[in-house]
Amino acid sequence: MSKIHERYGLNGLEVQIEAPVEVGRAAGHFWFSTLHPMSPGHLFCEVVRSADVAQGKWPSSLFHSSDGGRSWNHALDIESYGAASLPLSSDSLLFMPYELWPMTPGDKRNARADGTLVESDGRGGYSATPAPMKFLGFPHDLDDYPVREVAEIALLTNGNILATKDGRHLTTLYGKAAGDPKWNVYAVTSPDGGRTWEFLSMVGEWKDVPEQPEGPDESNTARLPDGRLLCVYRVGSGRTHLYHKSYSRDEGTTWTKATPVQEAWSVEPQLVRLENGLILLTGGRPGLFLWVCGDGEGNTWQRVNLAEHHNAMVRDPALRYDPAFCEASGKEKPALSTSYTGMKAVGPDEALVSYDRLGNGWSPAPGPWGKESVVFTVRIRATR
Numbered sequence: 123m124s125k126i127h128e129r130y131g132l133n134g135l136e137v138q139i140e141a142p143v144e145v146g147r148a149a150g151h152f153w154f155s156t157l158h159p160m161s162p163g164h165l166f167c168e169v170v171r172s173a174d175v176a177q178g179k180w181p182s183s184l185f186h187s188s189d190g191g192r193s194w195n196h197a198l199d200i201e202s203y204g205a206a207s208l209p210l211s212s213d214s215l216l217f218m219p220y221e222l223w224p225m226t227p228g229d230k231r232n233a234r235a236d237g238t239l240v241e242s243d244g245r246g247g248y249s250a251t252p253a254p255m256k257f258l259g260f261p262h263d264l265d266d267y268p269v270r271e272v273a274e275i276a277l278l279t280n281g282n283i284l285a286t287k288d289g290r291h292l293t294t295l296y297g298k299a300a301g302d303p304k305w306n307v308y309a310v311t312s313p314d315g316g317r318t319w320e321f322l323s324m325v326g327e328w329k330d331v332p333e334q335p336e337g338p339d340e341s342n343t344a345r346l347p348d349g350r351l352l353c354v355y356r357v358g359s360g361r362t363h364l365y366h367k368s369y370s371r372d373e374g375t376t377w378t379k380a381t382p383v384q385e386a387w388s389v390e391p392q393l394v395r396l397e398n399g400l401i402l403l404t405g406g407r408p409g410l411f412l413w414v415c416g417d418g419e420g421n422t423w424q425r426v427n428l429a430e431h432h433n434a435m436v437r438d439p440a441l442r443y444d445p446a447f448c449e450a451s452g453k454e455k456p457a458l459s460t461s462y463t464g465m466k467a468v469g470p471d472e473a474l475v476s477y478d479r480l481g482n483g484w485s486p487a488p489g490p491w492g493k494e495s496v497v498f499t500v501r502i503r504a505t506r
Contacts, residue, residue, distance in 0.1 A: 304328035304337030407461035409450030456483025
């Protein structure tokens with residue numbers, strides 16, 4: 123009988139990871155997965171179905187699980203991908219948009235876009251309707267975003283959504299100020315359940331990491347056991363471009379200067395603090411990894427190689443990663459994964475992680491790695 127999980131002993135910690143579960147597969151583009159809990163046991167995995175280019179709205183597919191991610195079924199397709207969502211009830215989920223437009227022509231400090239409201243019909247089906255959102259009060263003019271025939275601004279949603287102590291919600295976006303060469307991360311808060319977002323603070327500024335090629339951009343935030351907020355963000359792509367982090371003691375109003383996350387790199391970090399106090403971080407490029415922190419602060423991390431785990435547990439050799447990818451050498455051509463992950467807590471000491479295995483790198487499948495690209499999830503249990 124095949125093993126259903128593997129244990130990884132770390133210094134003072136243990137990580138148990140179950141066998142990968144296939145979410146879905148398709149020719150063409152099928153990648154950049156994210157996870158979206160709706161109610162206990164019920165969650166969606168969102169998968170982008172379009173090329174990785176600025177395009178306004180990003181067509182995506184939603185797969186639904188009613189058993190905590192142990193099985194998946196296609197639920198519906200939506201027009202507007204967004205990496206973050208907010209449950210409004212046990213039967214409705216509000217997805218953020220991704221790219222944003224000026225509120226009015228020429229306005230560079232206020233933005234708008236349609237998110238997506240996904241609702242259950244009570245009979246196992248789901249519907250999707252546009253949900254207008256506003257993003258207001260940025261402290262400087264934002265740059266133009268390069269999309270043909272439409273006037274967008276360089277402000278993109280990406281971070282997860284957290285509740286604040288005053289009853290609001292907080293998320294992070296990244297944007298580029300007019301005239302700046304690189305990105306910044308902004309914190310915004312919503313007083314009305316995610317329909318209106320107001321500028322709160324600068325989390326990470328490109329001027330604080332001038333040696334990094336991108337500046338702070340893709341980000342995720344977690345509340346630490348002592349109540350502080352920890353925001354981790356991308357600054358480049360590659361093993362030498364470590365994630366950076368900032369802390370806030372005042373619910374996101376001010377943040378510490380950027381410092382590197384030791385031994386963890388490079389694109390779209392996903393961050394979860396479990397109820398048992400352990401902090402999980404996923405990402406990579408090159409490679410695909412889980413990092414676990416037991417100090418309650420995000421200072422010391424231990425690594426588990428998710429690509430090697432995938433290869434050890436997946437039965438079909440055609441769906442495994444090349445050794446170069448597992449070694450995080452960056453030498454596999456074309457790319458075997460975006461190294462973008464989704465991660466959400468699904469229990470006091472458990473999280474679910476999603477990731478992709480590409481058939482043809484940044485080009486649509488089929489390709490040298492397979493006829494289709496495939497998205498998987500794994501369930502992780504981390505304990506002391």
